[in-house]
């Protein structure tokens with residue numbers, strides 16, 4: 001996938017991409033170290049909260065109720081933003097959103113635009129679309145600077161450059177940033193180099209694009225929570241501010257923010273509170289941007305909303321706790337998921353935004369269903385249940401298309417055997433005899449033909465000579 005293409009379109013199936021990622025031992029070390037650290041910190045700050053489970057319930061309830069009446073809340077948001085002096089744009093898909101943003105900037109003859117970290121703009125490939133119109137997007141979040149200057153793709157929702165170590169970052173900065181000939185790989189030096197570059201941009205570029213963590217329908221306020229303060233520079237200094245958000249980011253009331261202000265920082269950066277909490281409502285003379293645009297993006301979200309068993313996917317507040325706990329993510333890293341949204345949330349969100357058949361169909365299978373993601377999710381998304389639901393859809397679609405598919409035939413035969421006790425007893429006897437040539441040292445270490453996959457990574461325990469029913473009968477005698 002090209003760096004600037006829409007980050008929701010998956011071009012390679014997960015197994016192939018994961019195999020490549022697993023060969024990169026440096027990547028595994030970087031990700032393992034980072035996720036272990038964040039996991040331990042998160043655990044400690046969550047343990048400080050005796051009412052954590054109640055907060056999770058509250059977060060879930062707010063999201064669930066909001067989604068039930070999403071249309072109403074979005075119209076209320078539009079009215080509030082307009083009353084506060086902003087302009088609301090409705091975008092059906094990424095192409096439409098990119099065109100709207102490009103038109104606004106072109107109307108100002110903009111040549112450069114600042115950006116505060118926004119997954120949604122990655123999702124729609126906004127950077128590539130703006131570059132094609134001669135407008136250079138300038139990422140300002142430190143990790144995003146590393147990704148952009150490395151001509152790379154993000155691999156974590158919150159720490160996009162998690163796959164890079166200090167030495168790699170120094171090389172990127174030396175190649176791409178001014179005045180870096182004597183740069184060391186000390187974190188302070190690296191941060192200083194980025195700061196010098198960004199300060200100059202903050203002071204000279206009068207246009208900015210942001211994402212949004214939440215938007216409050218009753219007040220028209222948009223909120224971003226971040227750790228570096230670069231976002232605040234983007235939100236306050238430019239003359240024109242364009243914020244892009246998925247339609248699921250709306251919350252009805254200001255009071256609803258209280259639950260998320262506690263859930264989000266602890267689950268994401270393992271902080272009690274984000275250092276910078278910026279909230280803006282429309283425009284005000286002499287303060288902040290003179291022109292404010294809010295782009296409300298659908299891009300497949302209405303379809304997710306319509307699929308009731310998968311609807312909770314839209315609860316996600318992009319904290320990344322599920323990534324940091326996931327044993328699959330820890331080994332493969334984010335890029336193997338092939339989209340802006342890696343890890344367990346990507347495994348359920350991305351396939352719903354890619355019409356089947358697509359390489360994204362492999363993502364619901366990129367999980368051992370261990371359930372750790374559900375345990376840590378601050379808004380109680382039952383990711384394993386949604387994974388199973390999506391697997392069912394993939395299998396049903398495949399079954400309908402390939403009636404003679406080998407795996408489908410084997411599964412159909414197995415179903416017949418398992419539902420018939422006589423057939424099951426016969427199959428058991430046949431398998432107990434048939435396995436004999438393959439048993440070595442009490443285990444089946446390799447099977448032939450299409451069954452070889454089962455033993456490629458593991459030994460199988462041989463089938464017992466006597467079935468449970470036979471043993472039970474013999475015991476009664």
Ligand code: SF4
Pocket residue numbers: 267315316317318319320321322323345373376377378379380381
């Ligand atoms: S699914 Fe839950 S844990 Fe994962 S990023 Fe979203 S809110 Fe966080």
